[in-house]
Amino acid sequence: MSETVKERSLMKGLIAGLIGGLVGTAAKVLAERLFPPHTHGEHEAHEVLVERVTGHSLSRGNRATAATGVRWGFGAAAGAAYGALAEYFPVATAKEGASFGLALEALTHEEALPALGLAADPDDLTPRERTSEITSHVVYGVATEMTRGVVRRWL
Numbered sequence: 839m840s841e842t843v844k845e846r847s848l849m850k851g852l853i854a855g856l857i858g859g860l861v862g863t864a865a866k867v868l869a870e871r872l873f874p875p876h877t878h879g880e881h882e883a884h885e886v887l888v889e890r891v892t893g894h895s896l897s898r899g900n901r902a903t904a905a906t907g908v909r910w911g912f913g914a915a916a917g918a919a920y921g922a923l924a925e926y927f928p929v930a931t932a933k934e935g936a937s938f939g940l941a942l943e944a945l946t947h948e949e950a951l952p953a954l955g956l957a958a959d960p961d962d963l964t965p966r967e968r969t970s971e972i973t974s975h976v977v978y979g980v981a982t983e984m985t986r987g988v989v990r991r992w993l
Contacts, residue, residue: 847993851925852918854990855982859917862935862982863910869977875970883947883956884908890956916942917982924986931983939979940972947971 876882884905889895896904920938923930930938951957960968 846925848922848925850990850993851921851923853921854986854993855921855924856914856918857989858921858982858984858986859914860910861985862917862978862980863913865981866913866974866978867909869974870970873970873973875967875974882909883951884912886956913978917986920982921986921990924990931987935979935981935983935986936976937979938983939975939977942979943972943975947975 882905885901887908888901888904892904895901920930947957948960952959963971
């Protein structure tokens with residue numbers, strides 16, 4: 839943790855991380871617009887999840903709206919968990935958040951999402967798609983950490 843925190847606080851860590859996660863999600867969305875992870879029209883994992891949860895196919899607009907909610911909700915929740923972890927284990931902030939982004943990418947896109955059938959196996963992705971996934975998660979992690987650190991100092 840780069841900032842000096844006099845007293846650890848789970849609540850302040852959660853709040854700072856949540857705000858950081860929202861900023862990180864915005865940065866990730868921008869990174870994916872510049873360097874899209876899917877170039878062949880595949881559905882994003884959020885879209886597949888939404889349709890599984892609802893149990894039926896949604897219209898394009900409803901699917902996009904629900905998937906956006908899932909993306910932002912997950913980004914905020916992951917950021918909040920990261921903020922709480924950073925309060926008690928400052929080493930979690932290594933590499934200015936890049937390590938967090940890489941760990942999140944590994945846990946989600948390399949393990950959980952393929953296992954749940956929500957995303958392709960990493961071995962089935964092109965090098966360009968893998969690079970985009972990794973890059974956008976590093977962007978998320980760094981933006982989350984930068985924001986978390988500033989907000990935490992303010993709290």
